[in-house]
Amino acid sequence: MDRLENTVRPYAWGSTTAIPELLGEEPTGEPRAELWMGAHPGAPSRIDRGGGSTPLSEIIAADPEGELGADSVRGYGPRLPFLLKLLAAAAPLSLQVHPDSTQAAEGYAEEEARGVPLDSPERNYKDAGHKPELICALTPFEGLCGFRAPHEAAALFEGLGVNGLKPFADILRARPGTEALREVLTALLTAEKDEMAETVTEAAEAAARLASGPSGLSGPSAGSEGAGLQREYATCADIARHYPGDPGVLAAMLLNHVSLRPGEALFLAAGVPHAYLSGLGVEIMANSDNVLRCGLTPKHVDVPELLRIVRFEPTDPGILRPEADDTDGEEIYDTPVGEFRLSRFTLVSGAAPHMLHGPAAQILLCTGGEAALQGDDSAEITLAPGRSAYVPAGERVRISGDGTLFRATAAV
The missing domain is CATH 2.60.120.10 (Jelly Rolls)
Structure with a gap:
């Protein structure tokens, strides 16, 4: 066994304090978003077996079966099939989905055939693999995962009292669930930019007012559901502060808001839109870089390809709790990958x-x-x-x- 030397990724959305505090280090004031553990080529961990610090990826490449085991190499190839991270979010991450294995292989082959460079900002598929993920909370953790029921999204839009949202609310009320979600997300992402930015700004201002206190809510909303609505509108307003005018602010309102307590986890399957909002957690994923973005990002959004990948169906986020193995005390987060x-x-x-x-x-x-x-x-x-x-x-x-x-x- 070997002690790992790991790399911190300083993405702008990262917390300046969560990872340093866990490590017992003084914060530098710079964001420390992710601590990577594994053999991903972007930031492989390093080990020292007597010949100096060496990337784990090189150690594995020199003897895949000896390091990974014959069954792992046979099933997943000659590389570590997962990447483990500490993730510390102080601001919302991009709203995104991941492809399944077939979609990833098709997308990768198509972009290769077109000659799209791997480092192109418009490249969707950096490899041919899928990227299921699991996030386990170490602190209270907030996120978005999967579509909420269309009538719930419609009620959130209607509660803002913004004229520009009325057509979306009407679609969510009138169409079957899958059809309504597809039509609304497509409309949000393909609308004229300036017009949509105005609607997002107006919606964010209304959300901030409604989230400010009980006086901002009236009628049925001021009753038992008031606290829940305030939380939803507070989330909308907070996302808009980070991404003003971004249509992803409204797309986020289509999704379930999930709160994890320490020890609880969330599994993110292929095609399920999601975004992390805040908190510190242990994240593990298949060792792939394939991401299709829906919004809340300055990066490339490929709407046609996104619509091919997204699963347009209301889902229960399904919070995971570890299942104890009575024989040795191991608590397992069960996933289908x-x-x-x-x-x-x-x-x-x-x-x-x-x-x-x-x-x-x-x-x-x-x-x-x-x-x-x-x-x-x-x-x-x-x-x-x-x-x-x-x-x-x-x-x-x-x-x-x-x-x-x-x-x-x-x-x-």
Whole structure:
């Protein structure tokens, strides 16, 4: 096993304090959005096996089966099939969806055939893989995930009292669910920019007024549903502050607003529109860069391709809670994908150690307290919060301590 040296990504939406506080470091004032753990070529972790600090991607490339295991290589190719992150959002991320495996392969082949450079800002598909994701909250975490029922979205639009939103509310009331959602999202993203910006601005101002306090709500809205409506309008106003005039502000109102408590998680399947709003969490995903954006971004939005990928159906976000394995204390976040498997251990001082062993490579991440790792060769690593270790396939590790440890591996 090897201690990982990891890279922080300073995206503008990142928190300036959450990751430094977890790591026990002084904030610099700069955003620290994501801490990457894995072998992604964009920012691979590094390990030192005696010959100096070396990218994990190079270690794996030199001996894929030895590092990843034969089953993982056979199923997912000669690279680590997942990327693990600490994600700290202080502002909304882009509203986006990910393709399934077939859509990704088709999109990648089509862009390759057209000769679109991989580094082109108009490139949608950087690879041929899908990108399912799981986010597990370490602090209270807010996000958007999947379409809400059309009549609920219509009520939010109507409550703002903005004339420019009335046609969208009428469609959401009159059309079948899938058809209504497709028509409204298409209209929002293809409308004349200046006209839509005015509507977004007017909607954001109304949302800010309605979110300001009980006096902003009247009639039925002032009753038991008032607090929920205030939260929805406060979210709309906050997103608009970060992305003024962006049609994604209104598109976001079509989605379910999800609040996660620490330990709860959200699985993001292919075609499901989503955006993270705020909070610190452990994120794991298939090792792909394929993203189709709906809004809340200055980056390229390919509306026709987006409409091919999005699943236009109302969904329940389905908050995940870990399921305990009574045999060894491992708590598993169950998902329908094989590229990654995330689980959690709550370590108690003085308790019997847990023995980890598996046919695929693992990354172990401490998020609280302290975790002691001991390998078969008696080598020991102690992990403090935010620190992580890499375990090649087939190696056994004994874990103990007093804290919280997340385990990431592939399902093989």
